[in-house]
Amino acid sequence: MNATNTAAAGTPLTVLSDDERLFRDSVYQFADREIRPLVREMDEHAKIPQHVIDKLFEMGLMGIEIPEAHGGGGATFFHAVLAVEALSRVDPAIGVFVDVQNTLVINALLRWATAEQKQRFLPQLASRSIGAYALSESGSGSDAFALATRVTRRGDDWILTGRKLWITNGHEADRIIVFATVDPSAGYRGITAFIVERGFEGFTVGKKEDKLGIRASSTCELLFEECVVPAANVLGEVGRGYRIAIETLNEGRIAIGAQMVGLAQGALDHAIKYTGERKQFGKAIAEFQAVQHQLARAATELHAARLMVYEAARLRDARQPFLTEAAMCKIFSSEVAERVTSLAVNLFGGYGFVKDYPVEKLYRDAKIGQIYEGTSNLQLQTIAKQILG
Ligand SMILES: Cc1cc2nc3c(=O)[nH]c(=O)nc-3n(C[C@H](O)[C@H](O)[C@H](O)COP(=O)(O)OP(=O)(O)OC[C@H]3O[C@@H](n4cnc5c(N)ncnc54)[C@H](O)[C@@H]3O)c2cc1C
Numbered sequence: 001m002n003a004t005n006t007a008a009a010g011t012p013l014t015v016l017s018d019d020e021r022l023f024r025d026s027v028y029q030f031a032d033r034e035i036r037p038l039v040r041e042m043d044e045h046a047k048i049p050q051h052v053i054d055k056l057f058e059m060g061l062m063g064i065e066i067p068e069a070h071g072g073g074g075a076t077f078f079h080a081v082l083a084v085e086a087l088s089r090v091d092p093a094i095g096v097f098v099d100v101q102n103t104l105v106i107n108a109l110l111r112w113a114t115a116e117q118k119q120r121f122l123p124q125l126a127s128r129s130i131g132a133y134a135l136s137e138s139g140s141g142s143d144a145f146a147l148a149t150r151v152t153r154r155g156d157d158w159i160l161t162g163r164k165l166w167i168t169n170g171h172e173a174d175r176i177i178v179f180a181t182v183d184p185s186a187g188y189r190g191i192t193a194f195i196v197e198r199g200f201e202g203f204t205v206g207k208k209e210d211k212l213g214i215r216a217s218s219t220c221e222l223l224f225e226e227c228v229v230p231a232a233n234v235l236g237e238v239g240r241g242y243r244i245a246i247e248t249l250n251e252g253r254i255a256i257g258a259q260m261v262g263l264a265q266g267a268l269d270h271a272i273k274y275t276g277e278r279k280q281f282g283k284a285i286a287e288f289q290a291v292q293h294q295l296a297r298a299a300t301e302l303h304a305a306r307l308m309v310y311e312a313a314r315l316r317d318a319r320q321p322f323l324t325e326a327a328m329c330k331i332f333s334s335e336v337a338e339r340v341t342s343l344a345v346n347l348f349g350g351y352g353f354v355k356d357y358p359v360e361k362l363y364r365d366a367k368i369g370q371i372y373e374g375t376s377n378l379q380l381q382t383i384a385k386q387i388l389g
Contacts, residue, residue: 013310016082023075024082030059031090039091042216043361046208048097053130053172056098061087063126064102065110070122077103077251081258081313085306088262089269092365093216095259100168103255105131108177108193108248112236121175121195132173133252134164134196134222135245141166142378145188145242149180149224158194158234160202160227166372170220171208174198178224179241186239193241195233202227213364250326251316253373257309257329260337260369264302267337267344267362271295274357275347291347298340305333324386327379334369334376341366 016024034055042048056062064080066072073079080102088095106125109118125131140146149162160180167176176196183190196203206221236244272295275286285291308329315322344359345352352359370376 027086071126085258085262089266093214104133132169151180164222171218191241193235257333260333264340271344327382331379337366
């Protein structure tokens with residue numbers, strides 16, 4: 001094989017293009033400078049300040065894949081994954097705020113909205129509107145298509161009645177993709193997606209959850225009591241919403257993998273710095289081989305998780321099959337995040353257990369990776385189905 005053929009064989013997965021590297025670095029520098037000083041306060045108050053949200057819009061992070069013609073960044077899904085990773089290295093709650101906007105809401109609109117809907121909603125989302133994605137209900141989580149939110153036709157409108165639970169960005173969102181059924185007896189074939197706008201009659205935001213981790217990210221109940229949705233706000237075809245739900249979540253979970261990789265990197269950064277400074281027995285604890293090996297193992301696992309996330313994201317952008325890889329990257333990176341953050345707490349000793357130091361929060365934040373956008377058992381089910389045929 002000559003040199004040209006070797007080059008054509010492909011670029012290493014973690015080698016970024018100049019544009020990707022500049023983008024990732026600028027997002028990380030922004031997060032380090034503007035978000036890091038606020039992390040503890042946001043966690044305690046369970047709130048993202050408006051000026052941080054404004055900054056995320058100014059940075060173009062709320063419309064990464066939206067075409068430039070609609071006011072967005074015109075970038076790729078991989079860029080969105082890089083942004084979620086870079087933000088989560090500092091604060092995974094900001095990571096998921098940006099993640100839902102880009103990899104679920106905007107992603108679904110880019111794929112299924114009509115030209116008219118794109119013209120209406122994409123410029124809003126790129127500049128000021130916050131999106132949410134409402135599928136789960138109290139009785140339907142893993143069994144998502146058992147949803148009970150009903151919708152019936154009345155003239156030019158659809159009338160939506162039901163309750164959604166656990167909706168990320170629910171407190172802030174003003175454009176929400178809501179899944180409901182036009183016919184419960186039709187099973188998944190009744191499911192239809194709607195774009196609900198804040199201010200629609202019959203729509204209110206209910207209880208905000210008090211959570212273990214990613215506390216600054218709002219998680220709310222959404223209530224629809226005969227909510228009037230114009231027919232122009234149906235997303236995709238009536239009865240085909242299940243495809244939107246499945247396909248968007250298949251892609252979205254790659255970015256949850258990125259959130260977990262960023263979070264684990266943040267914990268490892270802290271652990272490396274701290275073990276280099278903390279002295280016991282007359283030397284830095286990083287000089288003990290046992291500690292070095294623990295850090296080396298964490299770095300190895302993190303590298304593997306990052307490769308899996310980048311591979312799945314690159315496959316998605318290359319329009320290659322990625323279902324198995326997406327499920328694998330989510331389950332693996334969420335487990336790595338749990339292990340690396342746990343190690344970071346251990347290496348901080350007593351200081352790891354208190355809120356004055358940053359790793360306690362990352363340890364709490366890591367847990368969600370095994371729950372949302374499909375629990376670990378559901379990821380294993382997807383992988384098993386693919387490999388067993
Ligand atoms: C912080 C947070 C944010 C969220 N954000 C959103 C959002 O923005 N939009 C949205 O629509 N939803 C959101 N969710 C909901 C989330 O996707 C669900 O919680 C998740 O899918 C699990 O559903 P469940 O909670 O009903 O658990 P269940 O489905 O009841 O699962 C409970 C346990 O049973 C296991 N289990 C269930 N079925 C099987 C099976 N067939 N085989 C083996 N094990 C099984 C699960 O793995 C899990 O361990 C969010 C949840 C949280 C906590």
